[in-house]
Amino acid sequence: QMQLVESGGGLVQAGGSLRLSCEVTGRIRTTYAMxxxxxxxxxxxxxxxxxxxxxxxxxxxxxxxGRFTISRDNVKNLGYLQMNNLNxxxxxxxxxxxxxxxxxxxxxxxxxxxxxxxxxVST
Numbered sequence: 001q002m003q004l005v006e007s008g009g010g011l012v013q014a015g016g017s018l019r020l021s022c023e024v025t026g027r028i029r030t031t032y033a034m035x036x037x038x039x040x041x042x043x044x045x046x047x048x049x050x051x052x053x054x055x056x057x058x059x060x061x062x063x064x065x066g067r068f069t070i071s072r073d074n075v076k077n078l079g080y081l082q083m084n085n086l087n088x089x090x091x092x093x094x095x096x097x098x099x100x101x102x103x104x105x106x107x108x109x110x111x112x113x114x115x116x117x118x119x120x121v122s123t
Contacts, residue, residue: 002026002112004096009117014087016121022079022096022114034072034079035105038092038119048094049081050105059106063089086121093118 008020022034035050049070050059058070069082079096094117097110104110 002028002032002098004098004112004114006094006096006114006117009094009119011120011122012086014121014123016086017082017084018086018119020081020083020094020096020117020119022081022098024077024079024098028077032098032100033102033105034070035097035110036070036079036081037095037097037108038090039095039116040092043092045095045108047106047108050102051079052102057102083119086119088121088123091119091121 002024003026005023006020008018012018031053033052036048037045038048039045047061048064049068051070051072055072067085072079096114097105098112099105099110
């Protein structure tokens with residue numbers, strides 16, 4: 001069973017940047033896709049970004065395109081979400097997800113999830 005642990009969240013002013021990390025440990029499959037989701041208070045969880053094993057396929061929610069960048073380091077089993085030009089609407093708990101099926105990551109049906117890291121953007 002894979003375990004995912006997010007880190008890097010915190011409080012940042014609007015216009016600022018944060019980089020989230022996702023460490024994958026445990027019984028790791030040979031290849032797996034990764035993704036990031038977020039959930040704001042009172043709202044449903046929403047897709048943010050996804051990346052396949054080779055890092056040659058990525059996808060982003062329209063709300064973060066041009067501001068967020070997903071990446072990964074397969075040697076270290078780490079995933080990243082670089083978030084720039086943050087705004088109030090980005091305030092949420094961010095969750096890392098992983099699955100051997102890229103489509104499952106995109107659709108929010110990943111079998112493996114982290115506990116989340118809080119990102120708060122202030123004015």
